[in-house]
Amino acid sequence: ETGVTQTPRHLVMGMTNKKSLKCEQHLGHNAMYWYKQSAKKPLELMFVYNFKEQTENNSVPSRFSPECPNSSHLFLHLHTLQPEDSALYLCASSQTGTETYEQYFGPGTRLTVT
Amino acid sequence: ILNVEQSPQSLHVQEGDSTNFTCSFPSSNFYALHWYRWETAKSPEALFVMTLNGDEKKKGRISATLNTKEGYSYLYIKGSQPEDSATYLCALPAYVYNQGGKLIFGQGTELSVKP
Numbered sequence: 643e644t645g646v647t648q649t650p651r652h653l654v655m656g657m658t659n660k661k662s663l664k665c666e667q668h669l670g671h672n673a674m675y676w677y678k679q680s681a682k683k684p685l686e687l688m689f690v691y692n693f694k695e696q697t698e699n700n701s702v703p704s705r706f707s708p709e710c711p712n713s714s715h716l717f718l719h720l721h722t723l724q725p726e727d728s729a730l731y732l733c734a735s736s737q738t739g740t741e742t743y744e745q746y747f748g749p750g751t752r753l754t755v756t
Numbered sequence: 757i758l759n760v761e762q763s764p765q766s767l768h769v770q771e772g773d774s775t776n777f778t779c780s781f782p783s784s785n786f787y788a789l790h791w792y793r794w795e796t797a798k799s800p801e802a803l804f805v806m807t808l809n810g811d812e813k814k815k816g817r818i819s820a821t822l823n824t825k826e827g828y829s830y831l832y833i834k835g836s837q838p839e840d841s842a843t844y845l846c847a848l849p850a851y852v853y854n855q856g857g858k859l860i861f862g863q864g865t866e867l868s869v870k871p
Contacts (some may be wrong), residue, residue: 685861694868742788747799
């Protein structure tokens with residue numbers, strides 16, 4: 643596999659469920675990101691991991707719990723979500739130290755909370 | 757707070773039309789500007805990274821210009837084709853050295869090209 647992959651591509655979950663989103667990058671990058679896109683809104687940064695350390699938490703509710711076990715893998719653990727959390731969740735990666743911070747994106751997970 | 761604005765929000769054109777849209781940003785503390793194309797059900801794909809005032813980049817029928825002094829970038833598509841239908845995103849890094857390069861995105865311009 644090449645680039646950035648995300649699984650699952652679609653997820654439907656109830657408000658009491660616990661699920662996890664997975665992201666894997668095959669680019670040798672050292673930074674990974676979670677973004678959220680709700681309908682008609684800009685991409686919204688949720689978390690940044692740099693060399694496996696979380697460097698940004700953009701005021702995200704605790705029902706979203708990220709995990710970065712190594713520079714290639716990023717998870718987003720979900721529990722007791724709300725219907726308004728239904729959105730597209732995108733993962734991205736980049737190489738720090740580059741001049742332009744170009745990011746490479748996965749295809750996203752479409753999450754529906756019922 | 758870095759605010760990135762794109763206009764128009766959506767655009768409907770006929771095949772063969774040329775079109776353009778705008779990304780506006782604060783002109784102070786400019787570092788770089790990214791254009792992405794995002795087709796439905798696919799990953800956002802990097803089109804251009806622009807860093808210098810007066811930059812002009814081209815990829816096939818798509819080109820972009822940058823004016824950092826007045827704070828805008830234009831994306832042009834010459835002779836639009838149905839396969840150009842996508843959302844075009846503009847993003848700028850909120851520069852935080854060695855902290856992964858946080859990108860701030862505009863809302864995007866959704867382009868629809870009818871055959």
